[in-house]
Amino acid sequence: MEKTRANLDKSLSESDYSFNHTVVLSDLDVASTYVYAITSEDRSGGQSTSDSYAVYTGTKSVSLFDLIADAIGQVFGWAIAKN
Numbered sequence: 001m002e003k004t005r006a007n008l009d010k011s012l013s014e015s016d017y018s019f020n021h022t023v024v025l026s027d028l029d030v031a032s033t034y035v036y037a038i039t040s041e042d043r044s045g046g047q048s049t050s051d052s053y054a055v056y057t058g059t060k061s062v063s064l065f066d067l068i069a070d071a072i073g074q075v076f077g078w079a080i081a082k083n
Helices: 064-079
Strands: 033-036 039-041 047-049 053-056
Touching: none
Parallel strands: none
Antiparallel strands: 033 053, 039 047
16 A cells, blocks of 8 residues: 655754754554655755655564464463353
8 A cells, every 4th residue: 555645744954954864754554655755955945855765664563472372362262261
């Protein structure tokens, strides 16, 4: 599933005009592809926009404990009585 969020604008403003920047995006859906582009502005006000890039958010992490507990439940679930 490919998604774009036109209303998800993140901006970063720094006075030193460095080359390395970080922006954290929250509330992204799992197992989804997001397409984005980066726009920067120089000291003179000139703007430049990158090509479009895509990032895949991956699937939800599952712990080893959860996998074992699920397997035990599938095997011995018939022996567990629910009241």
